[in-house]
Amino acid sequence: MNTELTQTPNLNDAVTIAMSERIVRIKDRMAQACARVGRDPSEVTLLPVSKTFDDQAIRRAVSLGYKRFGENRTQEIAQKTPLLADCDIQWVVIGQLQTNKAKDVARLAHELQSLDRLELAEALDRRLQLEGRAIDVLVQVKTSPEETKAGLEPTGLIPFLKQISGFQTLRVKGLMTMAILSEDESAVRRCFAQLRQLRDQARQEAISGIELDRLSMGMSGDFELAIEEGSTEIRVGSAIFGARDYSA
């Protein structure tokens, strides 16, 4: 007898199905954005951003085939790692980091998308050497005029890439940005277009050891514009997991 058919779905199943349906809708919107600009949907990946969501929510996404998860605080990664030890998760750090967190990144993270200064690169290199590890990194560039947005100033990008090209422990794979938070679509689009242009300029330098194939840009509220402007990876939290609760 097939017991699955006789079991009433428990709450977890219903919640997982709802998550799966939200992801299907996101994938559909990604494909439509690709179609508008003649891109192949396989060029754009979806990075679930699990910050503030608990291990149960992450388990649901794991059961739907996800393995890489974006988090912006190393403390949160440290808390979640033991709870999810059986899941083979790759943590992707996407938040602004204090230099003293380099040790945690070297220990816990698979990838860092928010590398924005030499001091941090040096600290990471030291810590990664001690761990005997290397990680993929994206350089975060500030393309928005907002004070609150982190990242390297665009004019500093090429010199910075040259400076970090010698670090064997940091495998530079591309660039990351956060667009301006604005109702004005053209202002948002300009941020994404600027990152792509900066990438194209930096590529001309052909800096040894630096790959710039990846552009991480686009979040729940603006990923379609990002894809139209060349994003290869969108970082999506609330559209997958629901509204965030920062009270805890």
Ligand SMILES: *Cc1c(COP(=O)(O)O)cnc(C)c1O
């Ligand atoms: C939180 C966060 C995201 C995801 O934001 P949503 O609006 O929930 O999709 C993406 N990128 C960074 C850097 C973030 O901090």
